[in-house]
Amino acid sequence: VPNYDKIKTILEDYSIRGIGKSIEIFFHSKKVGERTLPIGLEELHPAAVYFLAGTRYKVKKLGYPENMTAKLEYLPKDYPYYTKALTEEWPTVETIFEKRQANGIEVTSCKLHIQKRVYGYVNLEIGQEVAQGQKVILERPLDYDFITKGIVFKAPRPLQEIGRSENEEYVEASGYHATEHVVIEGSNMITGGVSQDLGGISLDTSGLIFVYDSAIGGNGASKALYDRLEKAFERSLDIVRECPCQSEAGCPRCTFSYRCGNNNEYLHKIAAREILQRIFDGEKTEVTEPVEGDKPLV
Numbered sequence: 203v204p205n206y207d208k209i210k211t212i213l214e215d216y217s218i219r220g221i222g223k224s225i226e227i228f229f230h231s232k233k234v235g236e237r238t239l240p241i242g243l244e245e246l247h248p249a250a251v252y253f254l255a256g257t258r259y260k261v262k263k264l265g266y267p268e269n270m271t272a273k274l275e276y277l278p279k280d281y282p283y284y285t286k287a288l289t290e291e292w293p294t295v296e297t298i299f300e301k302r303q304a305n306g307i308e309v310t311s312c313k314l315h316i317q318k319r320v321y322g323y324v325n326l327e328i329g330q331e332v333a334q335g336q337k338v339i340l341e342r343p344l345d346y347d348f349i350t351k352g353i354v355f356k357a358p359r360p361l362q363e364i365g366r367s368e369n370e371e372y373v374e375a376s377g378y379h380a381t382e383h384v385v386i387e388g389s390n391m392i393t394g395g396v397s398q399d400l401g402g403i404s405l406d407t408s409g410l411i412f413v414y415d416s417a418i419g420g421n422g423a424s425k426a427l428y429d430r431l432e433k434a435f436e437r438s439l440d441i442v443r444e445c446p447c448q449s450e451a452g453c454p455r456c457t458f459s460y461r462c463g464n465n466n467e468y469l470h471k472i473a474a475r476e477i478l479q480r481i482f483d484g485e486k487t488e489v490t491e492p493v494e495g496d497k498p499l500v
Contacts, residue, residue: 286324290318294316363476400424401500
């Protein structure tokens, strides 16, 4: 005998962008939409500015995880800010599907367990190129974990830039973080526009860079990057090499990402350029196990 209650629950949790629970969105007691987790936590945290049908709202209350609802209130049309979530993430490789070499870099395609925390947000002015804002820390962080698919590779160390620096760990970690940004954002033309469906994590000074499908269970976006990673590396090198900005961190045209969960901090353009040049030149690396205590940069 079919279990219709169970079938109904499964169908209610289904979304074309991924399989998982959703946050229902209400305005004046009327349901006006829903967002699937985990992206729903980044877009609907308390005080988030939420865009719906061309209108801006503010999240007045988020019921997560108790009742999975978000209540909105109007914002004036001339309200000059939008919000971006601050996040922490930790990846764990569950299953390795395949491995290959991209130039000299070992890259694995795998199933990943992602532990995610939204701990705050920043207010950013609409229309401004600056991709950093004033941090606001949530009273209660929002935690969620999920299974997805992704890739992992170990970037070579930027030894020349490390040798020039008085803060070696900062330069190294920031170089890997910038590399993660550029590889994801710069791959759009190569992968058919999938970068918006990807998340990324670089683990401190380990050199490990994870790129994963942001949809629960995976949606094939990271596999498209896996299959074309050599071209993505080459495109990334062109971006940081040709960008005329003189900032150590880079700028929105090269190393910044509007999806960065670290407020576009811990970025080093020159170190990223050296890393990508070493990859292009065929330097060899092998994927290693993450070490507990490494700081994840997303």
